[in-house]
Amino acid sequence: MNVVGIIAEYNPFHQGHAYQIRTLKEICHADYTVIAMSGNFVQRGAPALMEKYSRAKMALRCGADLVLELPTLFATASAELFARGGVSLLDSTGIVTHLGFGAEMDDIHLLSKIATILREQPSSYRNSLQKALKCGCSFPAARTKALLDYCFESEWSTTVSSENFSTVCMESGQDLSEILSAPNNILAMESGQNLSAILSAPNNILAIEYLKSLAELSSKIIPVPILRTGSAYHDAEIGKKFCSAFAIRNLIRQNLSNEHDFNCQNTLRTALESSMPKEACEILLNYSHPFLYEDDFSTLLHYELTTEDPAQLAAWGDSSKDLAHRLLKEREQFTTWNEFCQYMKTKNITYTRLSRLFTHILLHIAKEDYQKFQLPSYLRVLGFQASAAPLLAALKKHSNLPIVTRPANISQILSKEQQKLFAWDLRATDLYRVALASKGDVSLKNDFRQQILRL
Numbered sequence: 001m002n003v004v005g006i007i008a009e010y011n012p013f014h015q016g017h018a019y020q021i022r023t024l025k026e027i028c029h030a031d032y033t034v035i036a037m038s039g040n041f042v043q044r045g046a047p048a049l050m051e052k053y054s055r056a057k058m059a060l061r062c063g064a065d066l067v068l069e070l071p072t073l074f075a076t077a078s079a080e081l082f083a084r085g086g087v088s089l090l091d092s093t094g095i096v097t098h099l100g101f102g103a104e105m106d107d108i109h110l111l112s113k114i115a116t117i118l119r120e121q122p123s124s125y126r127n128s129l130q131k132a133l134k135c136g137c138s139f140p141a142a143r144t145k146a147l148l149d150y151c152f153e154s155e156w157s158t159t160v161s162s163e164n165f166s167t168v169c170m171e172s173g174q175d176l177s178e179i180l181s182a183p184n185n186i187l188a189m190e191s192g193q194n195l196s197a198i199l200s201a202p203n204n205i206l207a208i209e210y211l212k213s214l215a216e217l218s219s220k221i222i223p224v225p226i227l228r229t230g231s232a233y234h235d236a237e238i239g240k241k242f243c244s245a246f247a248i249r250n251l252i253r254q255n256l257s258n259e260h261d262f263n264c265q266n267t268l269r270t271a272l273e274s275s276m277p278k279e280a281c282e283i284l285l286n287y288s289h290p291f292l293y294e295d296d297f298s299t300l301l302h303y304e305l306t307t308e309d310p311a312q313l314a315a316w317g318d319s320s321k322d323l324a325h326r327l328l329k330e331r332e333q334f335t336t337w338n339e340f341c342q343y344m345k346t347k348n349i350t351y352t353r354l355s356r357l358f359t360h361i362l363l364h365i366a367k368e369d370y371q372k373f374q375l376p377s378y379l380r381v382l383g384f385q386a387s388a389a390p391l392l393a394a395l396k397k398h399s400n401l402p403i404v405t406r407p408a409n410i411s412q413i414l415s416k417e418q419q420k421l422f423a424w425d426l427r428a429t430d431l432y433r434v435a436l437a438s439k440g441d442v443s444l445k446n447d448f449r450q451q452i453l454r455l
Helices: 015-028 052-061 079-092 108-120 123-134 139-151 155-159 165-172 176-180 183-191 195-200 202-216 245-255 266-275 278-285 294-307 310-315 321-333 337-344 351-363 367-372 386-398 407-413 416-438
Strands: 003-008 032-038 066-070 098-103 222-227 379-384
Touching: 003 015, 003 079, 015 032, 015 098, 015 222, 032 052, 032 079, 032 386, 052 066, 052 278, 052 379, 066 079, 066 386, 079 202, 098 202, 108 139, 108 195, 108 202, 108 222, 123 139, 139 195, 195 202, 202 222, 245 266, 266 278, 294 321, 294 337, 294 351, 294 416, 310 321, 321 337, 337 351, 351 416, 379 386, 407 416
Parallel strands: 003 032, 003 098, 032 066, 098 222
Antiparallel strands: 066 379
């Protein structure tokens, strides 16, 4: 049985996601598709536009067979920890044979070489990374510079192209096989000295992290990159064949002043119908709750920033002592979540890091929690297709983690430590419900009352 796994947010589900599922099923000759999906908060440090069960239903209506929730601790983490959590979750099922993911390039050979360097971290790479960080670069920028330095540190890497490589080797008297065995030389040639572009693409970053995690876990899952088509990750243009989830969220936010008044917005409705599969679009158009954005949590965040001391602020995930002191110094400038992120970001502190920190503050996720809980320790089922009964039977037989279908039973199936990890999922839903209540909606059920989806 071939089972393809996908790590996703579906925020919301669009035509590109449906294309990815279809294509991966064909390439992998997959019998089933398992999704590891973020819950009510996502990796960029923000609430999901729609609550998790509605997004899981979109996936199930559009080709997925089983949707598992990626625990909140990992769903709101950096790219490295997000990838590790997702890969580990799928690997722990014992049934996933392939990992499918989108990337701005589908050269698995080159992506794997980059992942190997980042995983093994040769001394010259580490030295260059620390030097760049000390110069004030953000971590993503410092990592790119360190990798470039490592790849082009030898005279061969900077002077030899793939076309004249053999000729130069013969003229120099050096051994061709020796030079070809050096990973930095190979990577330099194959990348066309375009590593900056490769590492600046969001999906490439995650693809590399997925490959790193597969290696670290010694997983037998086969990686299958799919070349991203259509809009870029942050492209706000709508109307393309495969527009981005960002474009859809942006379109709704800018044009829907009255929640769910789609019938009065024919242009908006038409744009959504062209950007999303019919089944997913119907779920969005009939969504019964207000859509949520970062600024809907501004009051809660402002209160936390006003009442916490430097030690508390420095302890949260993605924080530091220097950043905590700066937040306290500038907190009187706070107006909204988004505006404060824009105000506080610097050359070495990105908007996304700040937003993730703010999410961690509200969810009470500390840096030490990532040391304590390094991998997911349960499988939370959000929904499944009725036709996937053989898949569920195989999951129960081969998974090495407890399977949660009813939160009310967690005390019976999860250890005390596993329950602590699960508690963040519960807190995330409660926090999401608070923001909905502030917009006049109290209809969203908590996790104990929500029934698993069975389509």
